Amino acid sequence: MIVIVGAGLSGLLTAYLLKKEGIPFKILEARNRVGGRINTIYRKEEAPIEMGATWFTAQHPNLIALLEELGIGRFEQYMDSKVFYEPNSNFPAQIVEIPKNEPNYRIAGGTSNLINTLVRKLNPEDVILNQAVKEIEFNTNSVFVKAENIFEGKAVVLALPPKLWANGIIFEPEIAEHLKEIALQTHTWMEDSIKVALTFAKPFWKEENLPRTLFSNVGPIVEFYDQCDEENSRYALCGFINSAFKQLSYSERKELVIDQLKNIFGSRVEEFLHYEECVWSEEIDTFEDSEHSLFPHQNNGNPIFRDLYFDNRLIISGSETSSKFPGYMEGAVISAIESVQKIVESRR
Structure with a gap:
Protein backbone atom coordinates (compact mmCIF):
# COMPACT_ATOMS: atom_id res chain seq x y z
CA MET A 1 0.00 0.00 0.00
CA ILE A 2 1.09 3.56 -0.73
CA VAL A 3 0.28 6.22 1.87
CA ILE A 4 -0.40 9.64 0.33
CA VAL A 5 -0.18 12.65 2.65
CA GLY A 6 -2.40 15.46 1.38
CA ALA A 7 -5.71 15.44 -0.52
CA GLY A 8 -5.11 18.44 -2.74
CA LEU A 9 -5.02 18.15 -6.53
CA SER A 10 -1.64 16.41 -6.58
CA GLY A 11 -2.53 13.89 -3.88
CA LEU A 12 -5.95 13.03 -5.34
CA LEU A 13 -4.56 12.69 -8.86
CA THR A 14 -1.77 10.45 -7.53
CA ALA A 15 -4.46 8.25 -5.99
CA TYR A 16 -6.53 8.22 -9.19
CA LEU A 17 -3.49 7.17 -11.25
CA LEU A 18 -2.47 4.52 -8.70
CA LYS A 19 -5.96 3.06 -8.84
CA LYS A 20 -5.67 2.81 -12.62
CA GLU A 21 -2.40 0.89 -12.08
CA GLY A 22 -4.04 -1.43 -9.56
CA ILE A 23 -1.80 -0.21 -6.72
CA PRO A 24 -3.56 0.13 -3.32
CA PHE A 25 -3.31 3.39 -1.37
CA LYS A 26 -4.72 5.53 1.40
CA ILE A 27 -4.90 9.33 1.36
CA LEU A 28 -4.49 11.14 4.69
CA GLU A 29 -5.76 14.72 4.83
CA ALA A 30 -5.34 17.04 7.81
CA ARG A 31 -8.34 19.20 6.91
CA ASN A 32 -11.98 18.24 7.18
CA ARG A 33 -12.30 18.71 3.42
CA VAL A 34 -10.42 17.72 0.27
CA GLY A 35 -8.93 20.13 -2.25
CA GLY A 36 -6.15 21.93 -0.39
CA ARG A 37 -5.66 25.29 -2.07
CA ILE A 38 -8.59 24.59 -4.37
CA ASN A 39 -11.74 25.70 -2.60
CA THR A 40 -14.87 26.72 -4.49
CA ILE A 41 -17.82 28.05 -2.50
CA TYR A 42 -21.17 26.86 -3.82
CA ARG A 43 -24.55 28.38 -2.99
CA LYS A 44 -27.84 27.51 -4.60
CA GLU A 45 -28.77 29.93 -7.40
CA GLU A 46 -25.43 31.80 -7.08
CA ALA A 47 -22.24 31.70 -9.13
CA PRO A 48 -19.55 29.37 -7.75
CA ILE A 49 -16.79 31.57 -6.35
CA GLU A 50 -13.15 30.66 -6.04
CA MET A 51 -11.26 31.18 -2.81
CA GLY A 52 -8.23 29.38 -4.18
CA ALA A 53 -6.73 28.23 -7.48
CA THR A 54 -8.75 29.50 -10.44
CA TRP A 55 -7.00 30.14 -13.74
CA PHE A 56 -4.92 28.24 -16.28
CA THR A 57 -3.80 28.80 -19.88
CA ALA A 58 -3.28 26.89 -23.11
CA GLN A 59 0.33 26.46 -21.94
CA HIS A 60 -0.90 23.92 -19.35
CA PRO A 61 -1.51 20.81 -21.51
CA ASN A 62 -1.41 18.21 -18.74
CA LEU A 63 -4.20 19.91 -16.80
CA ILE A 64 -6.23 20.32 -19.99
CA ALA A 65 -5.74 16.64 -20.87
CA LEU A 66 -6.90 15.63 -17.38
CA LEU A 67 -10.04 17.76 -17.69
CA GLU A 68 -10.79 16.17 -21.05
CA GLU A 69 -10.23 12.67 -19.68
CA LEU A 70 -12.67 13.36 -16.85
CA GLY A 71 -15.24 15.01 -19.12
CA ILE A 72 -14.94 18.43 -17.45
CA GLY A 73 -15.36 21.55 -19.55
CA ARG A 74 -13.44 24.80 -19.48
CA PHE A 75 -14.32 28.32 -20.54
CA GLU A 76 -12.46 31.53 -21.19
CA TYR A 105 -9.43 29.71 -18.63
CA ARG A 106 -11.56 28.51 -15.76
CA ILE A 107 -13.01 25.09 -14.98
CA ALA A 108 -16.70 24.68 -15.74
CA GLY A 109 -18.65 24.21 -12.54
CA GLY A 110 -15.87 25.71 -10.45
CA THR A 111 -12.34 24.49 -9.79
CA SER A 112 -13.61 22.15 -7.07
CA ASN A 113 -15.50 20.33 -9.81
CA LEU A 114 -12.13 18.79 -10.72
CA ILE A 115 -11.48 17.81 -7.10
CA ASN A 116 -14.95 16.36 -6.57
CA THR A 117 -14.77 14.40 -9.82
CA LEU A 118 -11.45 12.82 -8.80
CA VAL A 119 -12.88 11.92 -5.38
CA ARG A 120 -15.85 10.20 -7.02
CA LYS A 121 -13.37 8.02 -8.95
CA LEU A 122 -11.93 6.71 -5.66
CA ASN A 123 -13.33 4.44 -2.99
CA PRO A 124 -14.61 6.56 -0.06
CA GLU A 125 -12.72 4.47 2.52
CA ASP A 126 -9.42 5.33 0.81
CA VAL A 127 -9.72 9.08 1.53
CA ILE A 128 -9.42 9.77 5.25
CA LEU A 129 -9.95 13.30 6.60
CA ASN A 130 -8.86 14.89 9.89
CA GLN A 131 -5.57 12.97 9.82
CA ALA A 132 -2.75 15.46 10.45
CA VAL A 133 0.46 13.46 10.01
CA LYS A 134 2.86 13.95 12.89
CA GLU A 135 5.55 11.32 12.32
CA ILE A 136 6.85 9.03 9.56
CA GLU A 137 9.01 6.06 10.49
CA PHE A 138 10.99 4.15 7.87
CA ASN A 139 11.78 0.52 8.60
CA THR A 140 13.53 -2.07 6.46
CA ASN A 141 10.52 -3.06 4.35
CA SER A 142 7.78 -0.71 5.43
CA VAL A 143 6.77 2.81 6.39
CA PHE A 144 4.65 3.75 9.41
CA VAL A 145 2.74 7.01 9.05
CA LYS A 146 1.44 8.30 12.37
CA ALA A 147 -1.54 10.68 12.42
CA GLU A 148 -4.71 10.31 14.50
CA ASN A 149 -4.28 6.66 13.54
CA ILE A 150 -1.23 4.70 12.38
CA PHE A 151 -0.98 3.54 8.76
CA GLU A 152 1.54 1.06 7.36
CA GLY A 153 2.61 1.10 3.75
CA LYS A 154 5.39 0.21 1.36
CA ALA A 155 6.07 3.87 0.56
CA VAL A 156 4.79 7.35 1.36
CA VAL A 157 4.08 10.26 -0.97
CA LEU A 158 4.30 13.75 0.52
CA ALA A 159 1.74 15.68 -1.56
CA LEU A 160 1.77 18.94 0.37
CA PRO A 161 3.88 22.12 0.43
CA PRO A 162 7.49 21.39 1.47
CA LYS A 163 7.49 23.87 4.35
CA LEU A 164 4.64 21.99 5.97
CA TRP A 165 6.31 18.59 6.08
CA ALA A 166 9.75 20.02 6.87
CA ASN A 167 8.44 21.87 9.91
CA GLY A 168 5.51 19.71 11.00
CA ILE A 169 6.51 16.07 10.53
CA ILE A 170 9.10 14.13 12.51
CA PHE A 171 11.05 11.70 10.31
CA GLU A 172 12.71 8.61 11.75
CA PRO A 173 15.48 8.38 10.66
CA GLU A 174 15.80 12.11 10.05
CA ILE A 175 15.78 13.46 6.52
CA ALA A 176 19.01 14.96 5.21
CA GLU A 177 19.69 18.40 6.65
CA HIS A 178 20.21 19.93 3.21
CA LEU A 179 16.82 18.64 2.03
CA LYS A 180 15.14 20.07 5.10
CA GLU A 181 16.85 23.45 4.64
CA ILE A 182 15.71 23.69 1.02
CA ALA A 183 12.17 22.67 1.98
CA LEU A 184 11.98 25.34 4.66
CA GLN A 185 13.11 27.91 2.10
CA THR A 186 10.53 26.88 -0.50
CA HIS A 187 7.77 29.38 -1.13
CA THR A 188 4.22 28.05 -0.97
CA TRP A 189 2.23 29.62 -3.77
CA MET A 190 -0.76 31.67 -2.52
CA GLU A 191 0.29 31.22 1.11
CA ILE A 284 -2.67 26.29 9.18
CA ASP A 285 -2.67 23.46 6.65
CA THR A 286 -1.35 25.80 3.94
CA PHE A 287 0.66 28.52 5.66
CA GLU A 288 3.88 28.04 7.56
CA ASP A 289 5.95 30.98 8.78
CA SER A 290 9.40 31.38 7.26
CA GLU A 291 12.47 32.39 9.21
CA HIS A 292 13.41 34.75 6.38
CA SER A 293 11.26 36.37 3.71
CA LEU A 294 10.90 34.23 0.61
CA PHE A 295 10.46 35.58 -2.90
CA PRO A 296 7.61 34.21 -5.05
CA HIS A 297 8.29 30.66 -6.25
CA GLN A 298 11.59 30.49 -4.34
CA ASN A 299 12.98 26.93 -4.67
CA ASN A 300 9.83 25.83 -6.50
CA GLY A 301 10.84 23.00 -8.81
CA ASN A 302 14.18 22.48 -7.07
CA PRO A 303 15.70 19.21 -8.41
CA ILE A 304 16.28 17.96 -4.86
CA PHE A 305 12.55 17.26 -4.57
CA ARG A 306 12.58 14.87 -7.52
CA ASP A 307 15.00 12.43 -5.91
CA LEU A 308 13.77 9.34 -4.08
CA TYR A 309 14.74 8.86 -0.43
CA PHE A 310 14.92 6.00 2.08
CA ASP A 311 15.40 3.30 -0.59
CA ASN A 312 12.60 4.57 -2.81
CA ARG A 313 10.11 4.65 0.06
CA LEU A 314 9.79 8.44 0.26
CA ILE A 315 8.45 10.29 -2.78
CA ILE A 316 8.20 14.06 -2.56
CA SER A 317 5.31 15.47 -4.54
CA GLY A 318 2.97 18.48 -4.60
CA SER A 319 2.73 21.46 -6.89
CA GLU A 320 5.84 23.26 -5.60
CA THR A 321 8.06 20.27 -6.39
CA SER A 322 7.07 19.92 -10.05
CA SER A 323 9.69 20.01 -12.80
CA LYS A 324 7.47 22.40 -14.80
CA PHE A 325 4.99 25.11 -13.77
CA PRO A 326 5.65 24.58 -10.05
CA GLY A 327 3.11 26.28 -7.80
CA TYR A 328 0.29 26.05 -10.33
CA MET A 329 -2.41 23.46 -11.02
CA GLU A 330 -0.41 22.30 -14.03
CA GLY A 331 2.54 21.71 -11.69
CA ALA A 332 0.34 19.66 -9.35
CA VAL A 333 -0.78 17.48 -12.26
CA ILE A 334 2.78 16.98 -13.55
CA SER A 335 4.00 16.17 -10.04
CA ALA A 336 1.34 13.49 -9.59
CA ILE A 337 2.16 11.91 -12.95
CA GLU A 338 5.89 11.88 -12.13
CA SER A 339 5.26 10.44 -8.65
CA VAL A 340 3.21 7.53 -9.97
CA GLN A 341 5.84 6.82 -12.64
CA LYS A 342 8.46 6.55 -9.87
CA ILE A 343 6.26 4.20 -7.84
CA VAL A 344 5.53 1.96 -10.83
CA GLU A 345 9.20 1.84 -11.85
CA SER A 346 10.36 1.03 -8.30
CA ARG A 347 8.00 -1.96 -8.17
CA ARG A 348 9.46 -3.59 -11.29
Missing part, protein backbone atom coordinates in the same frame (compact mmCIF):
# COMPACT_ATOMS: atom_id res chain seq x y z
CA GLN A 77 -12.12 34.07 -18.41
CA TYR A 78 -13.98 37.21 -19.47
CA MET A 79 -11.58 40.13 -19.61
CA ASP A 80 -12.60 43.72 -20.33
CA SER A 81 -10.69 45.62 -22.99
CA LYS A 82 -11.19 48.71 -20.84
CA VAL A 83 -10.61 48.45 -17.09
CA PHE A 84 -10.80 50.56 -13.99
CA TYR A 85 -7.37 51.67 -12.81
CA GLU A 86 -6.44 53.41 -9.55
CA PRO A 87 -2.90 54.77 -9.96
CA ASN A 88 -2.65 56.28 -6.47
CA SER A 89 -4.73 57.74 -3.66
CA ASN A 90 -4.52 61.27 -5.08
CA PHE A 91 -6.54 60.44 -8.19
CA PRO A 92 -9.94 58.81 -8.65
CA ALA A 93 -10.26 55.58 -10.59
CA GLN A 94 -10.01 56.04 -14.33
CA ILE A 95 -10.99 53.83 -17.23
CA VAL A 96 -8.03 52.79 -19.37
CA GLU A 97 -7.61 50.46 -22.33
CA ILE A 98 -5.36 47.41 -21.98
CA PRO A 99 -3.83 45.19 -24.68
CA LYS A 100 -5.38 41.79 -25.39
CA ASN A 101 -3.25 39.05 -23.88
CA GLU A 102 -3.27 35.27 -24.04
CA PRO A 103 -6.61 34.14 -22.60
CA ASN A 104 -6.95 32.52 -19.21
CA ASP A 192 -0.01 34.95 1.83
CA SER A 193 -2.84 35.73 -0.59
CA ILE A 194 -6.22 37.12 0.42
CA LYS A 195 -9.04 36.40 -1.99
CA VAL A 196 -12.38 38.19 -1.86
CA ALA A 197 -15.59 37.68 -3.83
CA LEU A 198 -19.08 39.13 -4.00
CA THR A 199 -22.10 37.45 -5.59
CA PHE A 200 -24.98 39.37 -7.20
CA ALA A 201 -28.52 38.65 -8.37
CA LYS A 202 -28.10 41.03 -11.32
CA PRO A 203 -25.02 42.15 -13.31
CA PHE A 204 -25.35 45.86 -12.58
CA TRP A 205 -22.05 46.51 -14.36
CA LYS A 206 -23.52 45.21 -17.60
CA GLU A 207 -26.69 47.24 -17.18
CA GLU A 208 -24.61 50.38 -16.63
CA ASN A 209 -21.98 49.50 -19.26
CA LEU A 210 -19.15 49.50 -16.72
CA PRO A 211 -15.92 47.49 -16.81
CA ARG A 212 -15.92 44.65 -14.31
CA THR A 213 -12.11 44.53 -14.12
CA LEU A 214 -10.10 46.62 -11.66
CA PHE A 215 -6.41 47.15 -11.05
CA SER A 216 -5.46 49.31 -8.09
CA ASN A 217 -2.30 50.65 -6.47
CA VAL A 218 -4.43 51.97 -3.62
CA GLY A 219 -6.19 48.96 -2.13
CA PRO A 220 -7.34 47.10 -0.27
CA ILE A 221 -8.35 45.37 -3.54
CA VAL A 222 -5.43 45.22 -5.98
CA GLU A 223 -7.08 43.07 -8.70
CA PHE A 224 -10.74 42.36 -9.39
CA TYR A 225 -12.30 40.25 -12.15
CA ASP A 226 -15.50 38.83 -13.53
CA GLN A 227 -16.43 35.60 -11.73
CA CYS A 228 -19.73 34.78 -13.43
CA ASP A 229 -20.45 31.15 -14.23
CA GLU A 230 -19.77 29.59 -17.63
CA GLU A 231 -23.31 30.34 -18.89
CA ASN A 232 -23.01 33.95 -17.67
CA SER A 233 -26.32 33.43 -15.89
CA ARG A 234 -25.14 33.75 -12.28
CA TYR A 235 -23.06 36.70 -11.31
CA ALA A 236 -20.03 37.45 -9.16
CA LEU A 237 -16.86 39.52 -8.95
CA CYS A 238 -13.68 38.17 -7.39
CA GLY A 239 -10.11 39.28 -6.78
CA PHE A 240 -7.21 39.82 -4.42
CA ILE A 241 -6.62 42.08 -1.44
CA ASN A 242 -3.19 43.44 -0.55
CA SER A 243 -1.75 40.93 1.92
CA ALA A 244 -0.87 43.71 4.38
CA PHE A 245 -4.59 43.92 5.22
CA LYS A 246 -4.41 40.53 6.93
CA GLN A 247 -3.60 42.48 10.10
CA LEU A 248 -7.17 43.81 10.14
CA SER A 249 -10.29 41.98 11.27
CA TYR A 250 -12.79 40.43 8.87
CA SER A 251 -15.30 43.22 9.47
CA GLU A 252 -12.66 45.93 8.99
CA ARG A 253 -11.52 44.42 5.69
CA LYS A 254 -15.07 43.98 4.48
CA GLU A 255 -15.93 47.60 5.21
CA LEU A 256 -12.84 48.87 3.38
CA VAL A 257 -13.51 46.61 0.41
CA ILE A 258 -17.10 47.74 0.04
CA ASP A 259 -16.08 51.40 0.40
CA GLN A 260 -13.45 51.01 -2.33
CA LEU A 261 -15.88 49.29 -4.67
CA LYS A 262 -18.58 51.91 -4.05
CA ASN A 263 -16.10 54.64 -4.98
CA ILE A 264 -15.38 52.85 -8.25
CA PHE A 265 -18.58 51.08 -9.29
CA GLY A 266 -21.16 53.20 -7.47
CA SER A 267 -23.74 52.42 -4.82
CA ARG A 268 -25.17 49.36 -6.59
CA VAL A 269 -22.23 47.37 -5.27
CA GLU A 270 -24.18 47.25 -2.03
CA GLU A 271 -26.74 45.01 -3.75
CA PHE A 272 -24.37 42.04 -3.30
CA LEU A 273 -25.86 38.79 -2.00
CA HIS A 274 -22.81 37.43 -0.20
CA TYR A 275 -19.31 38.61 0.64
CA GLU A 276 -16.67 35.91 1.00
CA GLU A 277 -12.96 36.06 1.71
CA CYS A 278 -10.12 33.69 2.43
CA VAL A 279 -6.95 34.80 4.22
CA TRP A 280 -4.63 31.96 3.28
CA SER A 281 -2.08 32.85 5.96
CA GLU A 282 -4.74 31.83 8.51
CA GLU A 283 -5.00 28.35 6.97
